[in-house]
Amino acid sequence: MIMPRNTGKRLLESFTIIKHNRRAFFGLCVLVFFILMATAGPVVIPLDMSQDFLMRFQGPSWAHILGTDFAGRDIFQQLVHGSTDVLTIAFATAFFGSFIAVLVGLSAGLVGGKFDMLMMRIIDIFLTVPNFPIMIIFASIFRINDPISFALVLAAWSWPGLARALRAQVLSLKHKEFVEVSRVMAMPYRHIMFKEALPGLMPYLMINFIDMARGAITASVGIMLLGLVPLSVTNWGMMLNFATFQTGAIYVPSALSYLLSPMLAIILFQYGLICFASGVEEIFDPRLRS
């Protein structure tokens, strides 16, 4: 694989391809929108959590563009402030998960032998044990209350699939000339792993990174919806939990916005990620370009 040295030029080139692909461009816009919302949003939009029960379950209006919750608080503000946690969990899980997967998958594939066999058995076990229940057990028994620890728990059960796939890729790369040359030149494993094998696997890794982030959103929001891991009240999963199980908002017609807002935010973000992933796939796989 030819790797242009100029990263800036490469980025620009990628952006041009994304811009010409409608699906991918839509995905990128959604992604940028949510990242802005999670980073700059809380700074620009203040969060007022003072309660005013006279204003409860109001529909959308100019004062509250998404209406109010069970305690008369603005839903839009909560959505913005909650996005930070949701995105942190998603990307941190994907980061930790990919990191473990790369480490295990690449080393198992390159070292081979007994070590490979051991790693494969461990991966098998991780894949067999029911991961939703065990994630929930871990997250709630250890009384998790910050997004990074939550991400670590989710990541601990998200890496095996990718690790196995990476190992398979490494095995097929192993006999390609450039890796054999490095071996003949007695380069250290570390070098072969990160400088020779990893760049070729980068696109594959990026798509899986996005998939893992999506999985983390589903898992974390689901677990919080059930009220099993209480994180901050503005988290989208917690908002849904309040709307569904705690405040009876699902029975109040005017509270529709309280239920729908976090839901649509999740669906839009997920759909954006899916579209972006398909764009990334096309960038690196020229055969898919039309």
Add this chain to the structure above:
Amino acid sequence: MNRLTPLQKKIFTSLITVFVALSFTFALMRLMPGDIVDEWARELQVQQGLTYQEAYKIATTRLNYDPSVPLPLQYARYIGGLLKGNLGMSLNYRIPVSTIILKALPWTLFVASLALLVSFTVGVFLGMLAAWKRKGFLDPCVTFYASLTQAIPNFLFALILLVVFAVRLRWFPLRGAYDIDVVPGFNLAFFLSAFHHAVLPVVAFTFQTLGGWALSMRASAMSVLGEDFVMVARAKGLKERRIAVQYVGRNAITPLITSLAIAIGGMLGGAIFIETIFGYPGVGFFFGTAIATRDFTLIQGLFLITTLAIIIANFAADIVYSKLDKRVKLE
């Protein structure tokens, strides 16, 4: 190690997985807050007028956990108890965990198998049609449906169903597996009520898995369509329908059967969200409540059952696959 046949390797891995799961649940039991055995023993002492030693012994049997002996012995006793079918007593409900599981399991199996049946049949049919008529309007529809439903987590869809059809329209009940005024048993009223309660959970399960089945079938059918024997069949002038069903369909469905077997095992663990939202008293519902109430004995029992289900399903998948595809040999 190298000389192991795939079947032996599989058994070996399964045994290790069971061992890991057992060790995990044992560790979970040890995480129980406070000295629960002592607490239960004191309660029994008062209730039944026993000496503390007698009461303690009964409490350890009821919980299948005895913290008074050395650690290795604790572990051995725990496994021994499990082998005798003693999953302990639920801390919260105060009835044997096995009783709860036996009551919950049929409901989950009922809903899960119904959902799998519907989503698999419809999905395979749609996928086959999409692959058969690549130029038709169905193909892009199937692809779009699959990518859209990927974006909607099934519990969100379940929540939408609940609000629309149970809360607003009141077409379906809010929770439970059957109406309280019917008598569970072999009668029509009970069956109708059970089906009525199962509709929303089944639709919620089906909604998301359907797209996946359709896409897998589409991919599988498309690869079969490229095979020589399909061309030969065409050259022989066989009827389109016969080629589609007996040549392409039958061969394309084989790899999906494996996924189906695995999906059956995974259903138990995946049911937590949907069953909790619909208040449907299956394995997933009790899993959710057990974790919320920190009912450690119930958690370990449900976890072991779920793990076991997956291991058995994986095994079944391998065996079925080797039977269907003669090229794959287990021995």
